[in-house]
Amino acid sequence: MDIHEYQAKEILAGYGVKIAEGGLAYSPEDAVQRTREIGGNVWAVKAQIHSGARGKAGGVKICFSHEEVEAAAADMLGKRLVTHQTGPAGKVCSRLYIEAGTDIEKELYFSFLVDRSHERIVMVGSAQGGMEIEDLAENNPDAIKKIYIDPAVGLLDFQAREMAFALGLDAAQISHAVRLISGCYRAMRDLDANMLEINPLVVTKSGELITLDAKMGFDDNALFRRQKIAELRDKTQEDSREMAAADRGLSYVGLDGDIGCMINGAGLAMATMDMIKLAGGEPANFLDVGGGASPERTEKAFRLVLADEGVKAMLVNIFAGINRCDWIAEGVVQAVRKIDMKIPLIVRLSGTNVEEGRKIIADSGLPIITATTLAEAAEKAVQARNEQVAKEGAA
Secondary structure, eight states: OBOOHHHHHHHHHTTTOOBOOEEEESSHHHHHHHHHHHOSSOEEEEEOOSOSOTGGGTOEEEESSHHHHHHHHHHHTTOEEOOTTTOTTOEEOOOEEEEEOOOEEEEEEEEEEEETTTTEEEEEEESOOSSOHHHHHHHOGGGEEEEEEOTTTOOOHHHHHHHHHHTTOOHHHHHHHHHHHHHHHHHHHHTTEEEEEEEEEEEETTSOEEEOOEEEEEOGGGGGGOHHHHTTOOGGGSOHHHHHHHHTTOEEEEOSSSEEEEESSHHHHHHHHHHHHHTTOOBSEEEEOOSOOOHHHHHHHHHHHHTSTTOOEEEEEEEESSSOHHHHHHHHHHHHHHHTOOSOEEEEEEETTHHHHHHHHHHTOOOEEEESSHHHHHHHHHHHHHHHHHHHHHO
């Protein structure tokens, strides 16, 4: 789960990380009022969306008068910002963060990430901040410093100092940097975050270290014990299909294809998507219904997949172990009858009670295409999709 910049800054400020003064605005009038409360004569108006590279999309503007702030706020609010992270659909800006201008001397990059391959927390820093870390890694990898932290031991003081020196800070700033780095690590550890990024972390002309932009991501599986973090979720910034699935206890990831998938087990789901691509098709989603797929749960999964209007065919691939094929078959038949499907449906069942499941589908009298192997199911799904597209094109 991601949160907004202003939310991440509020969290970090509670751990002793210095941020510039700022406030939230939902209208141009709010934005002007925030500037009056902040004071000064330079302000940054920042669109609050779950994406980086907002500045390139017109989502960050530096203003020097109340009139400029009002105009910038009016331009951003309700606007769909498109960045390389949002994809072509973009994300709508519904709130702004108004922040006091900062007299910047130098921009740095700093982050903590979970590195699953090393089973460690990796601390990443660079004296070259303000740009995308991916671009920096490609163009100048030597400018990036990585320090691995054993989560069983935690961040050690010498590691924080090592990173502070790698950021090119003056001796007088090292102790401030160590406190900032330690505060960030405590925030990540205490709140079950899996990512914390400050870009840029700036050194002001007076020598202060200020967090100018911040991002935090959290482990969805730990939200049950982090109620205050869960309340920060902004569902308008997330894929509506994925949110609907999460609310129903289903694992769903929306993709760009047009063959809908309903599968039990993440490994089988990935294998099925590979087979669809091998057969010449493109999956519309990753949907794992899990081990307890009752007929009611199966119907919910059907409705979720078919809510995507771009789906031209649907493949159900179930290998029953904990599940039973007759349960799945009953759910499929129940769903097809209730939903009145307009697209081809391909079903492949294998495992516990497979013969009973196949009999339920055969006796239903519904136009369900069956398959016995994964390869056959993928080929039939692609063929059915092509026929559906051709039929819709001729209509």
